[in-house]
Amino acid sequence: MQTTSPVRLEQYINKDGEIFDLSWCNWEEPIEANYRMYFIKSSHVGWGNKTYTVFITKKSYPNKKDATHLVTSYVLNKIKQRLDMAKDGEHFMFFTPLNYEGWALI
Numbered sequence: 001m002q003t004t005s006p007v008r009l010e011q012y013i014n015k016d017g018e019i020f021d022l023s024w025c026n027w028e029e030p031i032e033a034n035y036r037m038y039f040i041k042s043s044h045v046g047w048g049n050k051t052y053t054v055f056i057t058k059k060s061y062p063n064k065k066d067a068t069h070l071v072t073s074y075v076l077n078k079i080k081q082r083l084d085m086a087k088d089g090e091h092f093m094f095f096t097p098l099n100y101e102g103w104a105l106i
Helices: 064-085
Strands: 007-013 019-026 035-044 048-057 103-105
Touching: 007 064, 019 064, 035 064, 048 064
Parallel strands: none
Antiparallel strands: 007 019, 019 035, 035 048, 048 103
16 A cells, blocks of 8 residues: 655644644545545654544545545544543544544544
8 A cells, every 4th residue: 555755744732741743644545446545643752653544435525635624624633632532652542433424533
């Protein structure tokens, strides 16, 4: 699987003062794929890396620009909420279908 080059987002400081560097990239899907796959990576100096995977159906978001905007805004905010709950390097693993919008966060 080939992905795009990572794009640095920002540092996020959770409610406990832990600092995470955030970045994203996406899978360069074949034309016949009916979904787009994005990866948001959080890096913590002591806890290491955690990658969140996002699937977005092309039916719900046919325009790649709109799918990317969803990932880098709404989904990113959901990840920040999860980082606020992270303790001692433990991140919650979860699956979130939301409003049947055609995306899920793992």
